[in-house]
Amino acid sequence: MLSLDALGPEWDCPLGSKDLEEEEGPGSGGSGLPPPSCFPGSWRHDVGLDCKGSPEGAEARAWTVHYYSLLQSCLQQAGLPETQDRSQVPRTGCPGAEATLCVLGSPSTFLSVLLEGGVQSPGNMLLCLSPAWLTKVPAPGQPGESTLLVSKAVSFHSGGLTFLDDFVPPRRATYFLAGLGLGPGPGREAAELARDLTCPTGASAELARLLEDRLLTRRLLAQQGDVAVPATLAFTYKPPALLRGGDASPGLRLVELNGKEGQEALVKEEVGTFLHSEALGDALQVAVKLSGWRWRGRQALRLYPRAELGPVVDTVLALLEKLEEEESVLVEAVCPPARLPFPGSPSPGPELALRICAVVCRTQGDRPLLSKMVCGVGRVDRPLRHQSSLPQTLEVALAQCGLGEASQVAVVRQRVKAAAEAALAAVQALEAGLSAEQRGGRQARTDFLGVDFALTVAGRALTPVALELNGGLCLEACGALEGLWAAPRPGLAAEEAAAAPLVETMLRRSARYLMEGKQLLLLGAGGFSKKFVWEAARDYGLKVHLVDSDPNHFASQLVQTFIHFNVTEHQRDEENARVLAELVRARGLQLDGCFSYWDDCLVLTALLCQELGLPSNPPAAMHLAKQKSRTQLHLLSRHGPPWPAPSLYAVPCCPLESEADVDRAARQVPLPGVMKLEFGAGAVGVRLVEDASQCHEHFSRISRDLQVEADHPGIGLGWGNAMLLMEFIEGTEHDVDLVLFGGQLLAAFVSDNGPTRLPGFTETAACMPTGLAPEQEAQLVQAAFRCCLGCGLLDGVFNVELKLTGAGPRLIEINPRMGGFYLRDWILELYGVDLLLAAAMVACGLRPALPARPRARGHLVGVMCLVSQHLQALRSTASRETLKALHDQGLLRLNLLEEALVPGEYEEPYCSVACAGPSLAEARLRLLGLCQGLGIDGPHYPVAYFLSHFK
Numbered sequence: 001m002l003s004l005d006a007l008g009p010e011w012d013c014p015l016g017s018k019d020l021e022e023e024e025g026p027g028s029g030g031s032g033l034p035p036p037s038c039f040p041g042s043w044r045h046d047v048g049l050d051c052k053g054s055p056e057g058a059e060a061r062a063w064t065v066h067y068y069s070l071l072q073s074c075l076q077q078a079g080l081p082e083t084q085d086r087s088q089v090p091r092t093g094c095p096g097a098e099a100t101l102c103v104l105g106s107p108s109t110f111l112s113v114l115l116e117g118g119v120q121s122p123g124n125m126l127l128c129l130s131p132a133w134l135t136k137v138p139a140p141g142q143p144g145e146s147t148l149l150v151s152k153a154v155s156f157h158s159g160g161l162t163f164l165d166d167f168v169p170p171r172r173a174t175y176f177l178a179g180l181g182l183g184p185g186p187g188r189e190a191a192e193l194a195r196d197l198t199c200p201t202g203a204s205a206e207l208a209r210l211l212e213d214r215l216l217t218r219r220l221l222a223q224q225g226d227v228a229v230p231a232t233l234a235f236t237y238k239p240p241a242l243l244r245g246g247d248a249s250p251g252l253r254l255v256e257l258n259g260k261e262g263q264e265a266l267v268k269e270e271v272g273t274f275l276h277s278e279a280l281g282d283a284l285q286v287a288v289k290l291s292g293w294r295w296r297g298r299q300a301l302r303l304y305p306r307a308e309l310g311p312v313v314d315t316v317l318a319l320l321e322k323l324e325e326e327e328s329v330l331v332e333a334v335c336p337p338a339r340l341p342f343p344g345s346p347s348p349g350p351e352l353a354l355r356i357c358a359v360v361c362r363t364q365g366d367r368p369l370l371s372k373m374v375c376g377v378g379r380v381d382r383p384l385r386h387q388s389s390l391p392q393t394l395e396v397a398l399a400q401c402g403l404g405e406a407s408q409v410a411v412v413r414q415r416v417k418a419a420a421e422a423a424l425a426a427v428q429a430l431e432a433g434l435s436a437e438q439r440g441g442r443q444a445r446t447d448f449l450g451v452d453f454a455l456t457v458a459g460r461a462l463t464p465v466a467l468e469l470n471g472g473l474c475l476e477a478c479g480a481l482e483g484l485w486a487a488p489r490p491g492l493a494a495e496e497a498a499a500a501p502l503v504e505t506m507l508r509r510s511a512r513y514l515m516e517g518k519q520l521l522l523l524g525a526g527g528f529s530k531k532f533v534w535e536a537a538r539d540y541g542l543k544v545h546l547v548d549s550d551p552n553h554f555a556s557q558l559v560q561t562f563i564h565f566n567v568t569e570h571q572r573d574e575e576n577a578r579v580l581a582e583l584v585r586a587r588g589l590q591l592d593g594c595f596s597y598w599d600d601c602l603v604l605t606a607l608l609c610q611e612l613g614l615p616s617n618p619p620a621a622m623h624l625a626k627q628k629s630r631t632q633l634h635l636l637s638r639h640g641p642p643w644p645a646p647s648l649y650a651v652p653c654c655p656l657e658s659e660a661d662v663d664r665a666a667r668q669v670p671l672p673g674v675m676k677l678e679f680g681a682g683a684v685g686v687r688l689v690e691d692a693s694q695c696h697e698h699f700s701r702i703s704r705d706l707q708v709e710a711d712h713p714g715i716g717l718g719w720g721n722a723m724l725l726m727e728f729i730e731g732t733e734h735d736v737d738l739v740l741f742g743g744q745l746l747a748a749f750v751s752d753n754g755p756t757r758l759p760g761f762t763e764t765a766a767c768m769p770t771g772l773a774p775e776q777e778a779q780l781v782q783a784a785f786r787c788c789l790g791c792g793l794l795d796g797v798f799n800v801e802l803k804l805t806g807a808g809p810r811l812i813e814i815n816p817r818m819g820g821f822y823l824r825d826w827i828l829e830l831y832g833v834d835l836l837l838a839a840a841m842v843a844c845g846l847r848p849a850l851p852a853r854p855r856a857r858g859h860l861v862g863v864m865c866l867v868s869q870h871l872q873a874l875r876s877t878a879s880r881e882t883l884k885a886l887h888d889q890g891l892l893r894l895n896l897l898e899e900a901l902v903p904g905e906y907e908e909p910y911c912s913v914a915c916a917g918p919s920l921a922e923a924r925l926r927l928l929g930l931c932q933g934l935g936i937d938g939p940h941y942p943v944a945y946f947l948s949h950f951k
Contacts, residue, residue, distance in 0.1 A: 033059060034066035043072040047164055048087040051152045054132035063186060064130040071107035071127070071154065071162075078111075078483055080160035087152065090168035099510040099849035100171045101503070102150055104128045104190050105179025109472040112479035113177070113499040118156030120503050120851045126153035126171070131189035135170065139198045145442065148173040148197050174510035174849070177202040177447075179472055195440050200509035202447040202502075203471060204440025207431065211446070214291040215254075215328045216242060217469045220430055222249035226422035228458065228465045230335055231279040233270060234291070235263075235316060236328040242430075251279040260320045267320075268313050274331060275306055281458065283333035288315045292327035303334065335456040335465050338401075352377055352401045356394070356453040356464060357386070357474045358420040361501035362446070364508065364832030368424035369857065370417040371448075372478045372498035377401065386452075386473040391481035408462075412455070416464045420451045423466060447509075448502045450474025475499070504832060504851045511837055511849040516541035518844055519591050521584065523547045523605045524567055524598030525555040527714055528899040529820065533597070534558045536836055545589055547580065561587060567601050568709050568718035577607035584612065593843030595796075597818045597836070599681045599716055602626055615845040617816070621792030625816040627678050629655040629724040631791060632811065638790045646790030649783045649802075649811045653726035662699050665725040666692040672728045674761070675699065677706070679716035682820070682908045688728060688759040699723060705906070712906055731805035732949055733812070734770065736784035737819045737827060739838045739848055743794040747838075747850045748781040749827050754863075754946040763909065765863045765946035768826050769856040771920050776804060783809035797839040799823065822862060822895040822912045829893070829916075830856040860893060861923040861950060862914025863943055865936060867903045873935035874901055874910065882934070883913060891915075892930060924950050 049064050050056075056064060072082055101117055101124055103110050110127070117125025128134055133152040139145045149170035155163050176199055178190035191205035210216055215234050221227040231251040236243060239256055255270050257263060275286065289301045302315045312331060319329045337353040358373040375397030376389030392400070394416075398409050427446050436442040450473055453464035478498035525548040526533070534555055537544045545561040549568055556562040563583055569576065584591065594614050596605040603623050609616030624630050635650035654665035655678065666673075675698050676686040685702050689695045702723060709717045733753040739746040752772070754765030770777050784800035791814060799819035801812040818824055818835045828834050831854040838848040865874060874880075880896070887894040893914040901910065915930060917923030924947050928937070937943040 034063050043069075043076070043082045044085070045069075047083075047085040048166075049129070049164075051130070051133050052166075054135070054151070056130060056132050060130065060132065060186070064132075067107055067129040071129070074107050074111050075160065075162065078115075078160065081162075083154055083162040083164055085164045087164050087166040090166040091171075092168065093171060097514075097846055098171070099124045099175070099507060099514065099847070100150060100173050101125045101175045101177075101506045101510065102128060102134070102148065102153070102173040103177050104131065104134065104186065104193065105177075105472070108479075109179055109476045110177070112475065112482055112497065113502060114156045115160060116497050116499040116503045117506070118160065118162075119158055120500075120853065121507055121849065122157045122852075123155050124849075125156040125503075126150055126165075127156070128153050131186045131193055134173075134193055136193060136197075142198055145196050145198045148176055148193065148199055173197075173199050174513045175200050175202065175506045177506070180205050180208045194444070197441055197443055199443060199513050200506075201441060201444040202506065204444040206438060206440035207444060207446055208471070209293045210242070210430070211427065211449075211469045211471070212293050212296045214289075214468055215330060216240070217427075218466075219243065219249060219252055219254070220426050221423055221466050222252045224422050224426040227419045227426070228463055230454075230465060230467070231274075231277070231281070231283070231333040233274040233331040234328045235267065235270075235320065236326075237320070237323040238325040239328070240326045257320070260323055263320060264313075264317060267316050268309075271313050271316060271331060272309055275309060275312070280306065280333045282336050284336060285334040286312060286331055287334055288312060288319065289330050289332070290319055290322065290327065291330050292324075294324065294327065335454045338455050338457050338462055352379065354397055354401055354455045355389070356397075356416055356455060357477045358416055358451045358453065359448060359474050359478050359498050360420040360424045360451065361448045362424065362428065362505055363501050363857070364828065366428055368421035368428070369501050370420050371501045372481075373413070373416055373420075374474070374477045374481045376477075386477060391477050391484075393481070412462055412464070415462070416453060419453065419464050419466060420449075423451045423469065424449045427469070443513075447505050448475065450477075500851075500855070504854065507849040507851055508832060511841060512540055514846055514849065515837065515841060515844070517543060518593065518840070519543045519545065519560075519589065520840055520843065521545045521547065521589065521591050521594040521608075522559075523594070523596040523608070524601035525550070525553045526598045529895070529897040530597065532825070533836060536834070540837060540840075542840065545584075545591070561589065563587075567604055570600075570603065570719045573604045573607055577604060577611050580604075580608050581611035593840065593845065595839055595843035597839065598714075599626075599679075599815070599817065600714065600718055602816055615795065615843060617793050617795055621794075622816055625788075625791045625793060625798075625814045626719075628676065628680075628813050629653050629678060629726075631787075631814055632726065635787060635790050635811065644782070644786065646786050649787055649809055651727050651729060651810050651812075653724050656699060656723040656725060659696065659699065662695050662725075663692065666695050669725050670727050671695075673725045674728050675702075675723055675725050676761075677702070677716065678722040678724055679719035681715045681815075683761045683763065684712060684715045684906045684908060685723075686761040688761070689725070695725060729803045729805055729810045729812075731803040731810070734772075734780055734802050734804060734809075735766075735819060735823065736780050736800045736802060737823055737835060738781075738784055738788060738798045738800065739796075739833075739835070739842075739850060740785075740788060740793065740798065741795055741842055741847045743789060745781075745785050746848055746852075747833060747854060748784065749823075749831065749833075749854075750777050750780055751823070751826070752950060754949050762866070762907070763821070763864055765861070765943070765950075766822070766912075767859065767861040767920060767924070767947075767950040768830060769859065771950055772804070780804060780809050783811065787811050787814060795842050797835045797842065821897060821909070822893075822914065825893070825895055826860050826862075826914070830858060830860060832857075859917050859920045859923040860914045861917075861920065861927045861947065862893065862895075862912045863927065863931060863936065863946060864909035865911045865913060866907060866941075867898075867901050867910050868907055869938075869941045870910070870936055871901060871903065876935070878913075878934040878936055883911065886930075892927075920950055 114127055135149045136146040139147045151170045152166050155165050178194045180187055180191050194201050194204050218229050222229050233253045235255050237257045287303050304312050316329050355376045360368050360370045363369045374391045375394055377397050377400050378389050395409055431445055450470040452467045456465050520542055522544050544559045546559040547563045547565050549566050551564045594609050606616050606619040606622040632650045632653045635646040638646040654668050672690045675689050687698050706721050735751045737749045750770040751766050751768040752770050788798050797818045799815040802809045818839050824835045833854055841848045883894045886892045895912040898910045915923050915926035931937040931943045
């Protein structure tokens with residue numbers, strides 16, 4: 001019985017046929033001219049497809065016209081507007097200062113990527129319909145590598161709008177993805193354009209050759225151990241180095257041949273042993289086919305009953321004559337289709353088979369992620385190939401085959417997900433061992449993969465069996481499924497877009513490319529909790545020049561230049577900015593940007609940027625945001641329009657500089673209230689006060705204990721120890737981390753905080769992403785955004801602390817820098833967005849290459865550990881060594897915030913420990929169990945209570 005896969009997309013041979021047949025496919029020869037269009041349309045044809053300075057021949061011109069018509073047909077079927085030709089007025093832009101995601105290939109193959117790119121990075125996703133629209137130029141200082149320039153393209157924008165654009169000067173590609181092939185069309189030119197580029201490349205001819213070699217990929221997957229493949233016997237002629245040696249894999253037998261003639265006895269012996277081996281399981285048939293790049297899309301193939309030894313041997317011997325070096329003849333088991341029970345009674349129609357097509361993408365940290373799976377359903381006696389069956393979801397397809405129970409569908413989905421992600425992990429491991437030349441360039445790698453599965457039964461369990469790896473076919477199938485929700489209905493939700501993780505990866509790699517080698521001046525090295533900065537800077541290829549007050553700071557040895565300068569004398573910030581500017585000029589530093597993530601240095605940084613003519617927020621805006629009472633009082637005066645005005649988010653407060661101010665403030669501000677340092681950080685010295693006497697008592701204590709920087713370094717005492725009293729707001733506390741550029745909100749990440757241990761306000765617990773309803777989350781994001789704009793903060797990465805009350809969000813304070821503690825790490829882990837890199841890009845005047853709607857890849861829930869509460873545990877059951885070991889095993893996420901276990905009255909958290917989970921409830925449950933086992937939970941530190949807000 002023929003399996004659902006029919007041995008891959010190339011099978012198109014009638015069952016029982018005794019003649020070898022060949023099927024022309026994407027890699028075949030032919031006339032070299034494009035196929036006729038299937039969908040004639042009414043779009044305009046008098047558009048400017050010519051590229052000045054790059055004339056095309058007649059054949060190349062025909063392909064360009066074909067691809068343009070194909071694009072219009074795809075847009076028409078998706079209910080989207082026709083492409084507008086605005087090439088007569090070239091786009092000028094800022095080459096080298098913007099993400100430029102360039103795709104060269106068939107519009108139908110990459111349509112889902114193009115449309116998603118138009119959403120995530122409008123105007124920066126470009127489709128080139130001809131290689132003539134692109135130019136490679138030698139890269140200065142990088143011998144053997146080239147920069148890719150785009151002179152003409154179709155640009156994609158939000159809402160599916162597209163424009164035919166010319167670029168003068170040409171845009172520099174920051175990411176290149178090409179459709180590769182050896183057949184007709186621009187495949188060969190695309191392969192040459194993709195080779196040895198300085199920009200990240202999502203595919204290359206060299207890598208495509210490896211993935212299209214079915215024997216190589218089958219062995220790779222079989223060795224992975226987590227991916228089932230059909231039992232296979234391979235006769236390979238002078239195999240490539242990657243196939244020589246290595247451990248044998250169960251069910252996969254490689255026979256190396258030194259010649260193609262005189263192999264009759266060997267072939268008969270090997271085939272006979274294979275046909276009788278247990279590795280074939282319940283398979284009733286075997287297929288014989290050729291494997292190798294040359295046979296991609298034009299396979300000679302034959303199907304035989306398992307018992308027919310003679311015909312199988314004869315076919316293998318006949319195919320051996322066709323082999324060239326590094327090619328193979330495969331004899332493989334035809335996996336019997338899973339016979340799924342039809343509810344009630346047997347189905348009256350023919351038995352159905354299923355083929356599953358999965359797209360898996362490389363995400364942050366090189367982790368594979370299944371983005372979508374699509375199924376094809378057909379008769380078991382007829383082959384299922386790409387483009388020969390209609391796309392269906394897994395749920396619908398399994399229901400058609402008689403399996404509709406949700407729990408069983410979930411099991412199949414999880415097994416396909418695990419196998420698909422393991423397949424990409426195996427490919428990544430292979431590529432990691434290749435040289436730049438073998439990969440087709442230093443920046444070339446596989447960023448997405450299509451995996452085709454048959455669904456069979458192994459050991460009484462439904463098992464996906466990987467048949468082959470591909471690129472565009474699975475991506476196109478997923479795009480076709482998404483197209484079912486095209487006009488007149490709205491498009492798919494963001495989480496359903498197959499190309500979303502791929503576009504996020506394109507943007508992430510573009511950002512790294514744009515920032516590689518940038519010269520950055522950094523003010524303030526920060527404390528122990530900022531050790532990640534130096535590793536990240538090295539990883540991104542940043543050239544960092546550091547200014548800091550401590551000449552012995554460990555970071556002074558990790559930077560290009562270290563300037564020892566006292567950055568804590570804030571009364572002299574304007575003078576110090578001028579002095580620092582002269583020091584920078586004297587050293588001849590050619591800076592691209594200047595920034596700081598350290599509270600103490602934010603105003604000085606803005607003043608220095610002003611002196612050096614570097615991008616920055618105005619010093620007045622930074623000073624306004626830095627002083628907490630000025631922030632609130634300024635926003636209270638901002639009544640709009642537009643509405644809602646910033647005044648709706650501000651909280652009444654009163655500055656305190658002397659004892660006399662305390663009585664006045666206690667009369668003006670409703671009590672209970674909150675007293676805090678004007679320029680403080682880390683919640684040090686923040687306290688709930690219920691009456692005037694408590695106000696006086698706390699003011700006196702802070703005035704006595706925290707006077708100068710040395711009393712508690714890093715919390716802003718260089719600005720003085722003035723305080724403020726603000727109204728206490730009931731509600732849940734939240735952090736909103738924003739990325740702004742040119743006054744536009746590019747990204748926002750909301751986290752929830754647990755209840756604090758009153759009367760203090762030191763953080764106890766947090767979770768991300770927020771568990772709030774979408775409307776409440778949007779309210780918080782808008783509140784944070786409008787408060788930043790209200791203070792004049794237009795560019796940068798900002799952390800805004802708010803409370804959500806019954807009447808909406810209320811501002812606690814604005815931190816005009818990247819969020820502290822664990823926030824950068826969590827956001828990077830969950831969303832793949834690095835706030836440090838985003839801040840550095842803004843400092844260089846570059847728009848951060850961020851996805852417009854990043855989605856969390858899970859949940860994190862964490863608690864803070866305090867020396868005052870956990871000293872005994874931190875020295876025993878929850879020691880640093882124990883926590884780090886659990887972190888390395890993936891059982892928790894550890895963020896060390898302090899280097900030493902030093903107790904103190906005005907303490908900050910020692911560390912954060914968190915657990916991940918697919919749901920908020922599961923992550924919370926894991927964390928609670930962990931804290932109980934480590935001794936972090938206890939009567940005086942009830943972790944269950946601190947986590948009670950997270951539902």
